[in-house]
Amino acid sequence: MTAFTIPGFDLDAFVSATLAEDLGHGLPGGGHDVTSKSVIPADARFAGVMDSRDAITVCGLPIAAAFFRALDPAMEIEILVPEGASVAPGSALMRLKGSARAMLTAERSALNTVQHLSGVATLTRSYVDAMGETAAKLLDTRKTIPGLRHLEKYAVRTGGGHNHRMGLWDAAMIKDNHVLVAGGVAEAVRRALSAGVADVICEVDRIDQIEPALQAGATRLLLDNMGPALLREAVALVAGRVPCEASGGVRLDTIGAIAASGVDYVSVGRLTQSAPAADIGLDFTPV
Helix, strand or coil, X not given: CCCCCECCECXXXXXXXXXXHHHCCCCCCCCCCHXXXXXXXXXXXXXXXXXXXXXXXXXXXXXXXXXXXXXXXXXXXXXXCCCCCEECCCCEEEEEEEEHHHHHHHHHHHHHHHHHXXXXXXXXXXXXXXXXXXXXXXXXXXXXXXXXXXXXXXXXXXXXXECCCCCCCCCEEECHHHHHHHCCHHHHHHHHHHCCCCCEEEEECCHHHHHHHHHHCCCEEEEECCCHHHHHHHHHHHCCCCCEEEECCCCCCCHHHHHCCCCCEEECXXXXXXXXXXXXXXXXXEC
């Protein structure tokens, strides 16, 4: 369908499943766009322009194009701005020309996707900008909408952030409940290492947990819900032995001070959990 790819993400399957959901495939009376089919002649053609009503960081246009081409392979599509571009309100993002029915049927799926992913990318960019000139990197989390993780994490990258672990499989993250069952941070870390896990991230929420976690072999520390002063103390104690990540309660108005504490990473769940949709529209004219 398209050369656009995201590792681990099947674009064709996503487009097919999303359109099938909207068209009601498999449901009684479903399988078609009843409004367009009854109102729009089969040979009608539209030209369309997708534009942004807000200042945004753009993300998802190749995915939107895939929706339209799935219903009209001959549709003429011109993507006007690259992924990750910052645009002003009123900026044209994409031009389309082709089957009117195909455009109307694919419109909502395409817009929903671009609005959500651009919202994530835009919020991510605002957090990156708020970190200033610090060396810390902004990370996302696993707080993603089920089924959309690869897309949302792509949007974070597009907005200038970085991805934390993709799932439960690519790193061990020892949190308070793991520590509770294991009996302490040191024992939890030892168990993960003895199981052959190479990357062991250990969450600590007290200064006195840092040395036991390091001595046990943790490869990264997640400093949970610590303010800037306590983060500076923790970073000094770690003294570069492993990377440090600040997490928990990070807001746009606090991330600058948190990033300036000397941590290597700052993770923010709201990048994917709470990003507002970007205001993007699509206007059609007959041709």
